[in-house]
Every structure is written in structure tokens, then in C-alpha cells.
Amino acid sequence: DVKVTQSSRYLVKRTGEKVFLECVQDMDHENMFWYRQDPGLGLRLIYFSYDVKMKEKGDIPEGYSVSREKKERFSLILESASTNQTSMYLCASSPGARPHSPLHFGNGTRLTVT
Amino acid sequence: GDSVTQMEGPVTLSEEAFLTINCTYTATGYPSLFWYVQYPGEGLQLLLKATKADDKGSNKGFEATYRKETTSFHLEKGSVQVSDSAVYFCALSGDSWGKLQFGAGTQVVVTP
Numbered sequence: 001d002v003k004v005t006q007s008s009r010y011l012v013k014r015t016g017e018k019v020f021l022e023c024v025q026d027m028d029h030e031n032m033f034w035y036r037q038d039p040g041l042g043l044r045l046i047y048f049s050y051d052v053k054m055k056e057k058g059d060i061p062e063g064y065s066v067s068r069e070k071k072e073r074f075s076l077i078l079e080s081a082s083t084n085q086t087s088m089y090l091c092a093s094s095p096g097a098r099p100h101s102p103l104h105f106g107n108g109t110r111l112t113v114t
Numbered sequence: 115g116d117s118v119t120q121m122e123g124p125v126t127l128s129e130e131a132f133l134t135i136n137c138t139y140t141a142t143g144y145p146s147l148f149w150y151v152q153y154p155g156e157g158l159q160l161l162l163k164a165t166k167a168d169d170k171g172s173n174k175g176f177e178a179t180y181r182k183e184t185t186s187f188h189l190e191k192g193s194v195q196v197s198d199s200a201v202y203f204c205a206l207s208g209d210s211w212g213k214l215q216f217g218a219g220t221q222v223v224v225t226p
Contacts (some may be wrong), residue, residue, distance in 0.1 A: 004157070031212060042118075042203060042216040043158075056212070090157055099215050100146045100165045101212055105157035 003027070005046040006091050012112045019078040020039040021109050023091030030096030031104065034058075034066065047104035050096060051072055081113045116141040117125075120204045120217035127224050129147055135189040135203035135220045137178075147172050147187040147209040152219075161189075161202070163203045199224045 007022040031050050035043040035058075045058030047066040062066065062104050063085060065076045074093075078085055088110050102105040120137040127133060133145045139145065141172060146165045150158040162171030167182035206216040 033213070036217075037132075038176045041220055042218040045212075045213060048213060092158075094121040100163070100207070101161060102148060103158075103212065103214055105150075105159070107155070 002006050004104050005073065006089075006106040006109050008109050008114075009039055009107065010110050012113055012114065013078075013081050015082060015091070017078075017081050017113075019081045019111065019113075021076040021089055021091075021111070023074045023076070023106055025074075025091075025104070026072065027092040027093065027104070028071065029093035030071070030080075030095045032068065033092040033094075034064075034076045035090045035092065037108070043090065044053075046076065059087055063080055081111075083113050085111065086113045087111060116145065116206060116208045116215045117139065118206055118215055118217035120202075120203050120220055122218070123201075123221040124220045125220060129224055129226055130193045130198055131224075132196045133189070133191045133198070133222065135202055135204075135222070136186045137189065137217060139185050139204075139206050141185075141206055141208045143208055143213075144181065145206040147175070147178070148207065148214065149178055149187070149189050150203040150205060150206045150216075152203065154200070158203060194222075194224045196224050196226055197223060 032050040034046040049068040065077045091106045149161040151161045163175040164171040165179035170179045180197045206212040
């Protein structure tokens with residue numbers, strides 16, 4: 001079974017802090033994704049990566065950046081956390097360039113910015 | 115751009131009732147369609163999928179048929195259980211990278 005592991009279930013950070021959310025997958029998937037989940041809005045794509053060191057903006061990239069130095073690891077970075085970034089963050093992975101392949105999700109990181 | 119609209123919740127049902135969650139989509143080309151389920155405290159899991167018109171996806175008693183003429187992918191289950199209480203997301207994938215566009219999610223609560 002594919003396993004996508006997010007390093008923290010809960011995080012509490014202060015406004016202005018730099019925040020790192022880590023995600024690791026163990027199935028050698030090319031594609032990795034970061035979504036945020038908010039009530040009434042569903043999941044919205046922040047960034048995705050289709051290969052090491054490659055990244056593409058999703059629908060809501062403002063205030064975020066990403067890093068993919070190794071195939072199995074995809075990091076989401078909040079350069080200066082703000083209260084409107086309080087949310088549930090979900091990482092996912094899938095095999096490369098296969099539009100019918102489902103995404104495999106981690107359990108999420110609930111981030112609170114105070 | 116691509117979008118997914120699904121019925122708002124929460125939907126509250128008694129055990130053994132019939133469940134329908136409506137989902138319609140807007141997309142160019144021929145997207146793949148998915149239903150994901152999120153149980154409390156967990157990430158999303160794939161429930162079922164359909165990759166072309168008239169395909170029926172099914173899993174765990176749930177079914178959904180890809181209707182291109184009505185741009186719909188409604189989820190149904192004939193007899194729900196308490197363990198089906200969860201949030202259900204309809205999603206489409208319209209590009210070669212498999213990025214998913216999600217609906218807002220529908221919370222389903224099944225009472226004994």
C-alpha cells in the first residue's frame with residue numbers, strides 16, 4: 001500500500017514565523033501535491049511537483065513556496081505565517097503523467113496560526 | 115476552468131436509508147471523475163472512479179455513473195450504515211498530470 005506521511009498532525013505557530021510542512025511518500029511516485037482544506041471550500045491546490053526540483057503553481061500559491069530536493073519528499077513552506085493560513089493541509093502523491101490514477105493522501109496537518 | 119459542484123450538507127440519514135449525493139461538473143475535454151471519502155481525523159481515500167462516459171464506478175456498496183449528457187456523477191448507496199458517516203468529495207481530473215479539482219464536500223451523518 002502507498003503510504004504518504006505528513007510529519008505533524010497538529011502545529012501551532014505565531015504570525016510571522018516561517019513554517020515548514022513535510023511530506024514523504026514511499027511508492028516512488030513522480031507527482032506530489034499540496035492542498036489546503038477549508039470548510040465549504042473543499043480542497044484547493046497550492047502547488048504540485050511532477051519531478052525532483054520541478055514545481056508548478058496551483059490555484060492558490062500566494063504566501064507559499066515548496067521544495068522538492070528528493071523524489072520522495074515534498075515540503076510546503078509558509079515564508080511568514082498569517083492567521084488566514086490557519087487550515088488543514090493535505091499532501092498527496094500519484095504516479096507520473098497518468099490522468100486516471102487516483103491520488104494517495106496523507107492524514108493531514110492541522111495548522112493554527114495565532 | 116474546470117469546476118465541480120456538489121450538494122451541500124450535512125445530510126442526516128437513518129441506518130439502512132438510501133443515500134444520494136449529487137455532483138455535477140464543468141470541464142473541457144474528457145475528464146476522469148472520482149469520489150473520495152474522508153473519515154473523521156483521516157486524510158482522503160479513493161472510494162470509486164470512472165474514466166469515460168457511461169462508466170460505472172463501484173466500491174463498498176457505493177455506485178456512481180459518469181453521465182456526459184448531464185455532466186453528472188451522482189453517488190448512491192442503497193442501505194447506509196453508521197460507519198458510512200464521513201465527508202464525501204466529488205473530484206475531476208482534466209489534465210495529464212492528474213491534478214484534481216474538488217467539490218466543496220458533503221458531510222453525511224448516519225444515525226442508528
